[in-house]
Amino acid sequence: MIKKNTYHVVMCGDPVQPESIRFIKAANNFILKSLAVRVGLLLVAGGGPEVDAKKHAGAALVRTFKYIEKKNGGRAALRWLVAFYDEHVDGPLTASLVMEDVESDFGEAVLQQIFAEDAEEDSLRRVRPLTSVFL
Numbered sequence: 001m002i003k004k005n006t007y008h009v010v011m012c013g014d015p016v017q018p019e020s021i022r023f024i025k026a027a028n029n030f031i032l033k034s035l036a037v038r039v040g041l042l043l044v045a046g047g048g049p050e051v052d053a054k055k056h057a058g059a060a061l062v063r064t065f066k067y068i069e070k071k072n073g074g075r076a077a078l079r080w081l082v083a084f085y086d087e088h089v090d091g092p093l094t095a096s097l098v099m100e101d102v103e104s105d106f107g108e109a110v111l112q113q114i115f116a117e118d119a120e121e122d123s124l125r126r127v128r129p130l131t132s133v134f135l
């Protein structure tokens with residue numbers, strides 16, 4: 001179904017970069033104000049498929065976002081991400097901060113599920129780039 005007067009915004013970025021954080025917060029504001037905007041958010045954690053989410057903040061945020069999105073929906077995942085940013089506005093974002101927040105918000109069992117080596121939330125990040133698939 002095509003709706004009139006609806007705009008689409010797709011934002012791509014690394015969730016630990018300040019520029020991306022501003023865009024993510026803007027997307028949250030669009031939703032909170034009930035603007036006629038459909039928002040797509042593509043979180044891209046740098047470092048490649050071999051990155052350990054227990055040591056890389058971007059990969060940890062992507063895994064946590066995907067888990068919350070799968071369990072509670074995209075808006076809940078976005079709310080959690082913005083709350084995380086607001087809580088840790090001072091200083092660098094680290095994987096240990098993400099893991100502490102996950103444990104306090106969801107418990108130890110969920111923490112272990114999200115950060116397991118074979119976690120489902122990490123499967124898409126580990127897919128090789130399209131350019132190498134077609135080679």
